[in-house]
Amino acid sequence: MLDLGRKRFRPGRLFIYLALALGSVVMAFPFVWMLLSSFKSLREIFRFNFWPQVWSLANYQEVLLNTQFPRWFGNSLIVAGISTVSVLFFCSLVGYTLTKLRFPGRNFIFLLILSTLMIPTEMLVIPWYVMATEYGWVNTFWGIAFPGLIPAFGVFLMRQFFQSLPRDLFDAGRVDGVSEFGLYWRVGLPLVGPGLAALAIFNFVGNWNAFLWPLIVAKSASMRTIPVGVALFSGEAGTAWNLIMASAALAVIPVLIVFFIFQRQIIEGVVLTGVKG
Amino acid sequence: MSSPPVKPRRRLSLSSREAIWAYIFLLVPLGFFLFFRLWPAVQSLKLSFFSWHVDPEARNFVGLQYYRAMWAEFQARGDIYKALRNMLYYFVLVVFGQVSLGLVAALLLNSVERFRSIFRAIFFAPYVTPAAAVAWVWGWMYSVNFGIFNRLLSDWSDWVTGIGLPWLAIDPQPFLTSPAQALVAVSVVIVWQQLGFQVVIFLAGLQGIPRQFHEAAAIDGANGWQRFWKVTFPLLNPVLVFSLVISTIATLQIFDQVVNINFTDQGGPLGSTLTLALYMYQQAFEKFQIGYAAAVTVLLFAIIMVITLLQLKLTQREVEY
Numbered sequence: 001m002l003d004l005g006r007k008r009f010r011p012g013r014l015f016i017y018l019a020l021a022l023g024s025v026v027m028a029f030p031f032v033w034m035l036l037s038s039f040k041s042l043r044e045i046f047r048f049n050f051w052p053q054v055w056s057l058a059n060y061q062e063v064l065l066n067t068q069f070p071r072w073f074g075n076s077l078i079v080a081g082i083s084t085v086s087v088l089f090f091c092s093l094v095g096y097t098l099t100k101l102r103f104p105g106r107n108f109i110f111l112l113i114l115s116t117l118m119i120p121t122e123m124l125v126i127p128w129y130v131m132a133t134e135y136g137w138v139n140t141f142w143g144i145a146f147p148g149l150i151p152a153f154g155v156f157l158m159r160q161f162f163q164s165l166p167r168d169l170f171d172a173g174r175v176d177g178v179s180e181f182g183l184y185w186r187v188g189l190p191l192v193g194p195g196l197a198a199l200a201i202f203n204f205v206g207n208w209n210a211f212l213w214p215l216i217v218a219k220s221a222s223m224r225t226i227p228v229g230v231a232l233f234s235g236e237a238g239t240a241w242n243l244i245m246a247s248a249a250l251a252v253i254p255v256l257i258v259f260f261i262f263q264r265q266i267i268e269g270v271v272l273t274g275v276k277g
Numbered sequence: 278m279s280s281p282p283v284k285p286r287r288r289l290s291l292s293s294r295e296a297i298w299a300y301i302f303l304l305v306p307l308g309f310f311l312f313f314r315l316w317p318a319v320q321s322l323k324l325s326f327f328s329w330h331v332d333p334e335a336r337n338f339v340g341l342q343y344y345r346a347m348w349a350e351f352q353a354r355g356d357i358y359k360a361l362r363n364m365l366y367y368f369v370l371v372v373f374g375q376v377s378l379g380l381v382a383a384l385l386l387n388s389v390e391r392f393r394s395i396f397r398a399i400f401f402a403p404y405v406t407p408a409a410a411v412a413w414v415w416g417w418m419y420s421v422n423f424g425i426f427n428r429l430l431s432d433w434s435d436w437v438t439g440i441g442l443p444w445l446a447i448d449p450q451p452f453l454t455s456p457a458q459a460l461v462a463v464s465v466v467i468v469w470q471q472l473g474f475q476v477v478i479f480l481a482g483l484q485g486i487p488r489q490f491h492e493a494a495a496i497d498g499a500n501g502w503q504r505f506w507k508v509t510f511p512l513l514n515p516v517l518v519f520s521l522v523i524s525t526i527a528t529l530q531i532f533d534q535v536v537n538i539n540f541t542d543q544g545g546p547l548g549s550t551l552t553l554a555l556y557m558y559q560q561a562f563e564k565f566q567i568g569y570a571a572a573v574t575v576l577l578f579a580i581i582m583v584i585t586l587l588q589l590k591l592t593q594r595e596v597e598y
Contacts, residue, residue, distance in 0.1 A: 103296035127317035
């Protein structure tokens with residue numbers, strides 16, 4: 001089974017493919033079941049047919065028209081948009097500064113940023129909430145987005161990408177009279193495109209899925225993000241599983257689409273932060 | 278060439294100019310980390326020693342009162358006892374489940390060439406989806422009367438009874454409604470969702486092991502099993518430590534799945550799925566026991582810090598290949 005070198009052993013190979021196919025079915029089944037069920041009527045849902053007898057969009061219609069789902073969708077996009085702009089700019093700037101500029105305290109600052117990774121979000125939400133009420137950030141986009149504007153993980157990722165660029169490149173730019181900001185903006189940034197892409201996707205997915213903090217800070221129904229909206233809607237829907245599946249599908253499908261388009265960048269990003277870290 | 282004495286002075290001014298720009302670039306990000314990360318963490322620590330009041334001036338020092346209350350609650354086998362006990366169960370089920378299954382899946386993937394990236398993508402897909410939404414899907418599949426699992430069990434039982442083997446029949450299971458099964462059921466969901474991350478990490482680790490090592494071992498007459506334990510496993514050690522630590526820290530913070538898989542009964546029957554994060558949330562945002570909840574988060578932080586330091590110590594032994 002674990003023969004890595006030989007290729008002749010056919011039956012073993014077949015067994016491996018069978019095991020992988022079975023695993024894939026298990027992994028994909030909840031999504032398939034969710035999607036199929038979202039097209040069924042409530043009556044049909046309790047009959048357990050695999051395929052819907054009538055493919056109906058009524059559940060989606062109900063969720064999209066009778067809840068604030070479109071609004072939550074927009075909120076999620078706005079929050080993810082605000083944070084992505086900030087994350088791309090600041091994480092790359094810090095990554096660049098920590099690798100390509102020499103200054104006293106460079107390692108200390110990097111360790112300081114890295115050490116914040118140890119602080120669990122749970123430890124921060126109470127002071128964040130106190131802060132948000134004090135400054136009137138509850139129920140605002142800023143309130144939902146501010147904790148994620150500069151993630152330490154993003155700094156770490158961008159630092160990895162900048163580390164591989166030769167310093168001579170920037171010294172040459174300096175000789176040519178490029179300003180310090182220009183060195184980052186016009187010389188550095190274009191060379192870390194793949195890193196920026198990975199970071200943008202990670203950040204989008206992370207924001208799209210975030211639950212604990214938006215649940216705390218988005219008090220009014222109109223300010224909820226998708227996971228919070230879907231969760232609270234599902235809590236009220238009782239056993240209307242067809243509606244719950246439609247709303248779950250609306251939350252899951254966009255991020256799955258993003259994933260399958262960018263899966264190479266996403267997986268490479270995971271590998272880069274994980275193994276080479 | 279005509280003015281060599283100028284050179285050192287210019288270099289010096291260049292490097293201090295560089296440093297000044299560095300500090301300018303770092304000004305906003307450092308302010309962010311200090312104001313939104315470090316300061317709130319210190320604040321949580323502070324809140325755990327003071328009675329709660331909206332006005333900071335009116336908060337009184339209460340010493341270890343909340344920590345003593347936590348200890349008393351623990352000794353009385355109250356919710357914090359359940360939460361900590363559950364964390365141990367989650368650790369065993371979720372961490373070992375996902376690390377061992379992830380390693381097996383990665384080994385399988387590593388031994389095939391065709392369709393590898395498709396399989397990898399399918400395994401990884403659940404990891405990127407919102408935990409809150411997929412928990413609803415699983416919660417429904419686990420439903421005692423309307424769920425597919427019990428439906429499959431009853432179909433199976435009908436079938437085996439039909440062919441004359443009734444002793445193979447399995448009764449419908451209570452799943453989330455049973456204190457004995459709820460935590461296992463939630464753990465399955467979490468393992469399902471996190472597995473792809475482990476697969477990707479292990480697969481990268483496996484691909485980083487030079488082929489010659491396996492070839493050398495094969496020439497020495499080692500079989501597949503020996504090659505795994507004597508070559509692959511030791512060389513994979515740093516990756517294994519990393520994945521253990523990452524999954525342990527993530528497990529300590531389980532929240533989304535537990536809240537959403539059974540919305541009417543948060544924390545499961547008799548608190549059987551309650552986690553430390555959910556306990557903190559209930560104390561802070563439902564019961565408004567701010568100081569006490571802050572003390573709980575300090576405990577969580579302490580646990581995570583110990584694990585991280587342990588990791589640093591473990592990975593200090595460098596593996597060369």
